[in-house]
Structures are given as C-alpha cells and as structure tokens.
Amino acid sequence: xxxxxxxxxxxxxxxxxxxxxxxxxxxxxxxxxxxxxxxxxxxxxxxxxxxxxxxxxxxxxxxxxxxxxxxxxxxxxxxxxxxxxxxxxxxxxxxxxxxxxxxxxxxxxxxxxxxxxxxxxxxxxxxxxxxxxxxxxxxxxxxxxxxxxxxxxxxxxxxxxxxxxxxxxxxxxxxxxxxxxxxxxxxxxxxxxxxxxxxxxxxxxxxxxxxxxxxxxxxxxxxxxxxxxxxxxxxxxxxx
Amino acid sequence: xxxxxxxxxxxxxxxxxxxxxxxxxxxxxxxxxxxxxxxxxxxxxxxxxxxxxxxxxxxxxxxxxxxxxxxxxxxxxxxxxxxxxxxxxxxxxxxxxxxxxxxxxxxxxxxxxxxxxxxxxxxxxxxxxxxxxxxxxxxxxxxxxxxxxxxxxxxxxxxxxxxxxxxxxxxxxxxxxxxxxxxxxxxxxxxxxxxxxxxxxxxxxxxxxxxxxxxxxxxxxxxxxxxxxxxxxxxxxxxxxxxxxxxxxxxxxxxxxxxxxxxxxxxxxxxxxxxxxxxxxxxxxxxxxxxxxxxxxxxxxxxxxxxxxxxxxxxxxxxxxx
Numbered sequence: 001x002x003x004x005x006x007x008x009x010x011x012x013x014x015x016x017x018x019x020x021x022x023x024x025x026x027x028x029x030x031x032x033x034x035x036x037x038x039x040x041x042x043x044x045x046x047x048x049x050x051x052x053x054x055x056x057x058x059x060x061x062x063x064x065x066x067x068x069x070x071x072x073x074x075x076x077x078x079x080x081x082x083x084x085x086x087x088x089x090x091x092x093x094x095x096x097x098x099x100x101x102x103x104x105x106x107x108x109x110x111x112x113x114x115x116x117x118x119x120x121x122x123x124x125x126x127x128x129x130x131x132x133x134x135x136x137x138x139x140x141x142x143x144x145x146x147x148x149x150x151x152x153x154x155x156x157x158x159x160x161x162x163x164x165x166x167x168x169x170x171x172x173x174x175x176x177x178x179x180x181x182x183x184x185x186x187x188x189x190x191x192x193x194x195x196x197x198x199x200x201x202x203x204x205x206x207x208x209x210x211x212x213x214x215x216x217x218x219x220x221x222x223x224x225x226x227x228x229x230x231x232x233x234x235x236x237x238x239x240x
Numbered sequence: 241x242x243x244x245x246x247x248x249x250x251x252x253x254x255x256x257x258x259x260x261x262x263x264x265x266x267x268x269x270x271x272x273x274x275x276x277x278x279x280x281x282x283x284x285x286x287x288x289x290x291x292x293x294x295x296x297x298x299x300x301x302x303x304x305x306x307x308x309x310x311x312x313x314x315x316x317x318x319x320x321x322x323x324x325x326x327x328x329x330x331x332x333x334x335x336x337x338x339x340x341x342x343x344x345x346x347x348x349x350x351x352x353x354x355x356x357x358x359x360x361x362x363x364x365x366x367x368x369x370x371x372x373x374x375x376x377x378x379x380x381x382x383x384x385x386x387x388x389x390x391x392x393x394x395x396x397x398x399x400x401x402x403x404x405x406x407x408x409x410x411x412x413x414x415x416x417x418x419x420x421x422x423x424x425x426x427x428x429x430x431x432x433x434x435x436x437x438x439x440x441x442x443x444x445x446x447x448x449x450x451x452x453x454x455x456x457x458x459x460x461x462x463x464x465x466x467x468x469x470x471x472x473x474x475x476x477x478x479x480x481x482x483x484x485x486x487x488x489x490x491x492x493x494x495x496x497x498x499x500x501x502x503x504x505x506x507x508x509x510x511x512x513x514x515x516x517x518x519x520x521x522x523x524x525x526x527x528x529x530x531x532x533x534x535x536x537x538x539x540x541x542x543x544x545x546x547x548x549x550x551x552x553x554x555x556x557x558x559x560x561x562x
Contacts, residue, residue: 006353014341072340079337087303087324087331088354088397 004094007085011102015068025064025110029056032179033114037122043181044200045207050126053118054134054202055178058195060110061138065103065145066152066169073099073153074161077237096150096234103146104139111138126206134202141198144223147230154233194222251314252401252432253279253302258311259456260297271297272308273456279434281400284427286443286450287436290543294456295436296334299405302434303331315401323401327356330399332390334406338378345374348392355397367425368392369418383410391419395426402426404435408442420446440536452539454546464535471495471538474511478525479503491517495541507533507541 015021033056041048076082085095115135118124126134148168156164173179175186176195190196197215204211260272272294279285289295300306301313304320315323323329339347348365352358365371368391373381378389387410394402402423408416423446427433437443443450444464452460452467460467481502488497488504491514495507504525508514511530518525533541 003354006350010339010342010346010350013346014339017341075340076337080333080335081337081339083305084333084336085354086305087329087333088351089325089327089356090354 003088003090004097007090007094008098008101011098012105015102015106018068020071021064021068021106024067025060025106026113029060029063029110030113030117032056033117034121036180037118044203046203047124049118049122050124050206051181051203053114053122053124054138054199054206057111057114057138058141058176058199058202059173059178060114061107061142062145062169062173062195062198064107064110065142066149067165068106069099069103069146069149070152070156070165071158071161073150074156075158077154078158099150099153100146103149104143107139107142111135130205130209134205137201137205138198141194141201141219144194144219144226147223147226151226151229151233154230154237192218194219250280251278252281252316253277253434254312254314254317255298255302256312256314258298258301258308258313260294260301260306260308270456272301274311275453275456275458277451277458277461279432281432282427282430284423284433284446284448285435286447287434287453288440288443288450288539289436289453289459293453293543295453296405297456298453299333299403299434299436303329303403327397328399329401329403330355330394330397331403332387332394332405332407334409336390338386338389340377340379342378343375344370344378344381344389344392347378347389348396351393352396355399357398358396359398361396364392364396367395367422369415369422384412384415387411388415388419391422395422399431401432401434404433406437407435408437408439416442440534440539444535450535452542454543459546460542467542468533468535468538469509471509471533471541474508475505475531475533476508476511476514476529477503477505477531478528480523480525483523487521487523 033052037049037052037056039048039052043051082095086092112135115131119131152161152164152168172193172195175182175190176193176197176199177187177190178195178199182190187196197218201211201215201219204215255275255277258272258275259270262269262271275294275298287295287299297306301308302315302320304313304315304324313320316328320329339350342350345361345365349361352361352364358364362371365374368388370385370388370392373385373389378386381389387407391404391407394404394407408419411419420442423433423435435442435447447464450460450462450464450467451458460470462470479502483504485497485499488494488499488506491506491508493508493510493513495509498505506514515528515530
C-alpha cells in the first residue's frame with residue numbers, strides 16, 4: 001500500500017507540473033468564463049453567469065479527468081514504464097489505482113477555480129449548501145471520464161490517444177451545451193450525453209433543488225459503459 | 241531479511257529446458273529453444289548472443305515479464321513474481337521507460353520506495369554517477385544519462401540479483417568505466433550480476449562466466465578463457481612457400497585454414513600440437529606468429545560455425561573440443 005501511495009503522490013505532482021493540464025483543464029475554462037460569463041440572460045431557469053459557471057466547471061473537470069490520464073497511460077505503456085513497474089513490489093492494481101486517484105484529485109482545482117471566479121468576480125449567489133453539493137456532484141460525475149481515460153489509454157498509441165480524446169470529448173462538450181446553450185435538434189441529441197446531464201444536474205440544483213431521474217440515469221449509464229470499455233481495453237492490452 | 245528462498249542446489253537462477261515460440265506472419269520463430277542453465281550466487285555472468293539469439297526473450301522470462309511455452313524458470317527457487325515482491329531482483333531493461341515531468345532524484349527515490357530494503361537515494365545517485373543531475377527532469381536527459389538513471393534504479397533496491405540488459409549502450413567511455421567499477425563493488429558484496437551486452441570486451445573483462453546462446457539454444461558456457469579455447473582460440477601464421485593444401489588440412493587441432501600466396505594463417509585449438517606436427521612432417525616455416533583470439537573473434541567463430549550447421553551438432557563438437 002505504501003508503494004502505491006508513493007506512486008500516487010508523484011503522479012499527482014507530475015500532472016500539476018504539466019502544462020497541458022493547466023491550459024486545458026484550468027486556464028481555458030477559467031478564461032472563457034471570465035470573458036463570456038457576465039452576459040445577462042436566463043437559461044434553463046438560472047441566470048447566465050450561473051449557467052456558464054457550471055458549464056465551464058463541468059468542462060474543466062471532465063478535461064482534467066480525461067486528457068492527462070489517457071495520454072499518459074498510452075505513453076507509459078509504449079515507453080515500457082508499465083513493464084518496468086512490474087519489476088517492483090508495487091501490486092498489479094497499483095498503477096491503475098494511482099491513475100484513478102490522480103484524476104480524482106486533479107479535477108478538484110478545475111472546479112474550484114471556476115466556482116471561485118463565479119463567487120468572487122461574477123457575483124453568482126446561492127446558498128452555501130448548494131455550492132458544496134454542486135462541487136461534490138461534479139466531482140462524482142467526473143469519475144465516468146476517469147474510466148474513459150483508462151479505456152483510451154489502454155486501447156490507443158500515444159500518437160492516436162490525443163486525437164481519440166478530442167474526437168470523443170469535444171463533440172460531447174459542444175452538444176452537451178457546455179460552451180454555449182443549444183436549442184432545437186442539437187439539444188435533443190445533446191440530452192443523451194453525460195456532459196449535458198451533468199450540467200443539468202447543476203442547474204437543477206440551483207433552480208429547484210431537485211434533480212431529475214433522467215439526468216442520473218444517463219450519467220450512470222455512460223459511467224457503466226465507460227467502465228466496461230476500460231476493463232475490456234485493459235484486458236486486451238494485458239494479453240498482448 | 242526475507243526467508244532464504246534459494247533452491248536446494250543453491251542456484252539463484254534456473255532455466256530447465258525452457259522454450260518460447262513467437263508466431264509471426266512468416267511462421268513460428270523459436271526464440272528460445274530448450275535452454276537449460278543455472279546461475280550460482282556471487283557470480284558475474286555475461287549473457288552473449290547475436291541479435292535475435294533470444295537474449296531479451298530469456299531475460300524477460302527470467303524476470304517473469306513473459307511466460308515460457310514449456311520448461312521451468314525459477315528465481316531463488318520460486319517464481320519471479322515472489323522474488324520480485326521480496327526485493328530480490330534489481331533490473332535494468334533495454335526497453336525500460338522512465339516517467340515524464342519528474343526529476344532524476346524523484347524518479348530514483350520512487351524506485352527505492354517500491355523496494356523493501358533500499359539504500360539511500362544519495363548513494364544510488366553517486367554510484368550511478370548522476371549526483372550532479374539530481375534536479376534535472378528525467379525526460380530532458382540524453383540517452384546515456386537516462387541509462388545511468390536506469391542503473392541507479394537497478395541498484396537502489398540492494399537486491400541480491402542484478403539483471404542488466406545492454407546496460408552500457410549509449411554511455412561514453414568515462415561513464416562506462418564508472419558503471420563497471422560500481423558493478424564490481426556489487427559483485428564483491430556477493431551479489432549475482434547477470435548482464436547481456438554487445439560489447440564483448442566488457443564480457444571479457446568483467447564476467448567470471450560467459451554464456452553464449454544462438455538461435456535460442458545454449459552454445460557455450462564457461463569462463464572467457466574456456467570460451468576462447470573452445471572456439472579454436474589461437475591463430476598460427478607463418479610463411480611457407482610451395483606447401484600443399486592437403487598437407488595443411490592433415491594437421492591436428494585445426495579449425496580453419498586461410499592462404500594468401502606464401503603466407504598461411506591457421507586457426508587452431510592447440511597451437512603447439514599443430515606447429516609440432518608441421519615441423520615433424522619435415523617443413524621449416526618462417527616468420528612464425530602465434531596470436532590469441534579475443535573473445536570477440538571467438539564469439540564470431542563459434543556462432544558462425546553454429547549457423548553453418550542446420551541442426552544441433554555443433555554444441556556437441558564444441559563440448560568435445562573443450
């Protein structure tokens with residue numbers, strides 16, 4: 001266990017040092033929120049600054065969970081690092097454990113930075129418990145993307161992992177309405193994505209304090225699907 | 241200290257009739273083919289073979305990274321996984337990756353913590369000659385510097401068996417010397433060191449025992465001197481105008497004959513016997529020179545001879561010649 005925790009600690013530090021993480025998961029959503037978030041409008045029964053805060057926090061959390069790990073796992077498999085780890089007392093599950101914990105830790109700053117901008121610069125107001133519940137819900141939901149990262153990392157090469165991530169994540173972010181609110185057909189499609197429903201969980205908590213069963217069902221279904229893919233990719237990679 | 245897990249006969253590493261076949265589009269490749277060997281504690285052993293001889297495949301099976309199709313591999317009398325779990329093995333892989341976004345010190349420190357009885361990080365860095373690189377990012381280092389990081393990782397666990405696959409590739413002369421100086425200290429501490437290398441002079445200088453494999457089979461096993469002897473280790477040359485080929489080919493202990501006008505070059509496993517036979521036959525050669533073959537030439541000679549034989553008869557010939 002000690003060995004696993006040591007690896008986890010170092011893995012977290014590396015992510016924080018990594019420029020790609022800072023840009024995609026923290027700087028980009030924070031900047032977009034600062035630039036766009038101040039419009040006055042009402043979307044999904046909440047004011048735009050709250051709506052966009054949740055969108056950007058969701059985007060940042062998912063990006064943080066997905067981008068680092070997928071590419072790192074692919075790279076470390078290719079470079080022989082994962083093989084090398086098999087020559088130590090680290091248990092077989094230690095590597096994945098470290099990666100999952102790292103994702104769960106590194107989604108936190110993305111959420112906190114965007115929420116911080118919302119609370120202190122854009123004057124988003126809601127009861128304290130709603131802030132806390134919203135942050136926790138986002139954090140839990142981002143676990144679905146932790147599994148997707150593992151699935152992609154074990155399925156693709158370092159060269160193809162990045163395009164694979166973009167191909168899956170950007171349409172989901174766009175159709176999920178994280179970047180700007182959608183209407184009509186696009187929204188009808190978007191409703192099937194975990195990005196849309198994760199975002200909606202947040203706006204529902206702000207507006208009515210009640211979340212819909214549909215949102216939970218969609219998020220859980222994707223979570224199960226991604227976890228299944230992760231297990232399949234991991235197994236087929238081990239057999240090679 | 242962990243329990244004494246050495247096998248009854250005391251071997252640190254045992255291969256018993258081990259085979260491994262890969263399936264390529266061109267058909268099956270017998271990477272390792274009935275390999276049997278045992279390594280005793282405290283030995284420094286060089287593992288030699290041409291490219292594709294099965295060295296890396298053997299080392300991978302030794303370390304439990306791949307499974308043999310048949311036969312038995314044992315480390316300290318048990319499985320590789322058990323030995324590794326107890327910190328009995330420190331290894332440096334040819335294809336061993338390193339982390340990105342970490343410093344040399346962090347990387348080596350992590351490795352120490354992944355072993356049960358590590359030596360201090362500072363010691364490992366010093367012995368690997370990378371104390372000055374401690375705060376540099378691992379992914380910004382040159383190939384030779386990364387090799388030294390790998391080396392620090394192989395020794396930080398203070399393991400009784402150290403396995404090195406092509407350890408000095410990419411190192412400059414100075415670092416190669418520092419590397420072998422450290423390796424010698426480890427050997428003096430009673431550690432077993434097994435290394436695969438392309439540099440035959442390293443095997444000649446540092447190994448007490450040399451194991452040569454070719455086409456996945458054991459080809460020669462002994463001290464460097466024994467290997468040289470088994471290869472027809474002397475080169476005998478002289479000037480002898482007008483001698484007939486038939487006379488030369490009748491000489492005893494002959495391995496090969498080469499002629500260039502009046503100059504004759506023979507390879508022989510017993511230069512004295514060969515020369516006396518020539519003199520006894522009434523010939524008086526001039527400009528006689530006897531030269532020992534280096535391990536490199538011996539290695540080339542025995543693997544070339546093996547490649548000329550389609551089947552396993554060469555091994556028997558070599559053993560008879562010893």
